[in-house]
Each structure stands twice: as C-alpha cells, then as structure tokens.
Amino acid sequence: MTILAVCGLKREARILRTAHVRVAVGTRLEIASDIRGVISVGIAGALSPDLKIGDAVVAERVVTANDIFETDAGWTARLAARVPDAMLGAVLGRGEIAGSAEVKALLHQSTKAVSVDLESHVAARAAAARNLPFAALRIISDIAEQELPRAALVAMKPDGSISLGRVLMSVMSKPAQIPALIRTARDSEKAFAALLRCVEALGPGLGCPYLG
Numbered sequence: 001m002t003i004l005a006v007c008g009l010k011r012e013a014r015i016l017r018t019a020h021v022r023v024a025v026g027t028r029l030e031i032a033s034d035i036r037g038v039i040s041v042g043i044a045g046a047l048s049p050d051l052k053i054g055d056a057v058v059a060e061r062v063v064t065a066n067d068i069f070e071t072d073a074g075w076t077a078r079l080a081a082r083v084p085d086a087m088l089g090a091v092l093g094r095g096e097i098a099g100s101a102e103v104k105a106l107l108h109q110s111t112k113a114v115s116v117d118l119e120s121h122v123a124a125r126a127a128a129a130r131n132l133p134f135a136a137l138r139i140i141s142d143i144a145e146q147e148l149p150r151a152a153l154v155a156m157k158p159d160g161s162i163s164l165g166r167v168l169m170s171v172m173s174k175p176a177q178i179p180a181l182i183r184t185a186r187d188s189e190k191a192f193a194a195l196l197r198c199v200e201a202l203g204p205g206l207g208c209p210y211l212g
Contacts, residue, residue, distance in 0.1 A: 059136035069124035093121020141191035
C-alpha cells in the first residue's frame with residue numbers, strides 16, 4: 001500500500017520519493033488501485049503576510065474560485081503534530097502563478113487562503129473523485145510582498161523541469177531582472193531545504209495514518 005504525492009517540480013519529486021510514496025509531477029493524475037491517500041506537497045507562494053521563506057503550511061482545506069475541498073482530519077492532525085511550526089489554514093489552488101504582490105493581496109482578501117500553488121486543487125479533486133483521504137503540505141518559496149521576475153514565471157515546463165532557454169531569453173530581453181532572479185533562486189533553495197526537513201520529519205507515507 002502507498003500514497004500518491006502530487007507536486008509540480010522534478011526537484012520536489014526527488015525529495016518526495018520515500019517509503020510508501022508514489023510521486024506524480026504535474027496536473028495529469030492517474031490513481032492506481034493500491035493508493036490509500038493523496039497529498040499535495042511542494043513549494044508555494046505566500047498570500048498571508050505572516051509567512052516567511054521556508055515556512056510550512058498545513059492545509060485545513062483547499063479552495064478555488066468555485067470549490068472547497070476539506071482535508072482529512074486525521075492526516076492533517078498528524079502533519080501539524082510532526083511539523084509543529086506549520087501554519088494551519090486554507091490553501092488556494094490556481095491555474096497560474098501569483099507573481100505580483102498586488103495579485104497576492106487580492107487573492108488573500110478574496111479567498112482568505114494563506115498560500116497558493118498550482119497543484120493542490122487538482123490533487124484534491126482527484127482524491128474526492130476516488131473517495132480517498134486528502135492532505136496538503138506546502139513550503140513557502142516567495143513571500144506575499146515579493147514580486148517574481150518574469151524569468152521565474154516562464155521557467156517551469158509542464159513536465160516539472162526548468163527551461164534554461166526560456167530563462168536566458170527572458171534575462172536577455174530584460175537584464176534588469178537579474179538581481180530579483182538571483183534572490184528568487186536563493187529563496188527557492190531555502191524552501192527546498194525546508195521541504196526535505198519536513199519529509200524527513202513525516203517519515204514513511206508522509207504521515208498518512210491509513211497505510212495499515
């Protein structure tokens with residue numbers, strides 16, 4: 001028996017491949033018959049101004065513009081116990097990156113979510129369709145007040161890899177974004193390190209209580 005961990009980046013997937021965990025990168029999900037739970041896990045953008053780079057968020061629910069998906073109470077409690085500094089709250093699932101401070105502020109005000117990512121709503125919807133327990137754990141890689149450079153917004157490919165060609169073309173067209181891009185990369189490194197610590201703290205199955 002195993003769980004399905006849904007993330008957006010190949011680097012996240014390498015961190016998540018632990019005992020009793022199968023990883024899906026991206027938003028096209030296939031849930032095998034032996035899956036006992038689904039978790040959205042990886043880096044995210046902060047909507048709450050109280051969150052800092054590397055902070056963890058444990059979702060009490062995942063929201064979209066039209067839907068609300070409650071997380072499994074038992075699994076969520078385990079995540080919160082094993083990552084005791086995590087913020088509990090709503091996580092927003094969205095089809096595009098929230099790249100500006102203005103957009104993040106509007107999303108925070110309209111949804112009351114504390115963080116935003118590209119996969120949580122997809123994972124939540126897939127879990128609900130199969131009547132499987134669902135949880136979400138996200139690590140902050142950009143704060144609410146932060147403006148992401150254009151090169152960072154175009155970097156990710158659908159398969160979870162990074163397109164260096166797109167990054168270089170963006171930088172060549174707008175060299176002034178280089179300092180912000182360096183800062184974004186540094187913040188991401190801190191977030192990936194925090195994600196690894198959380199995965200190690202959660203142990204096999206990423207804290208899922210239903211593996212038997």
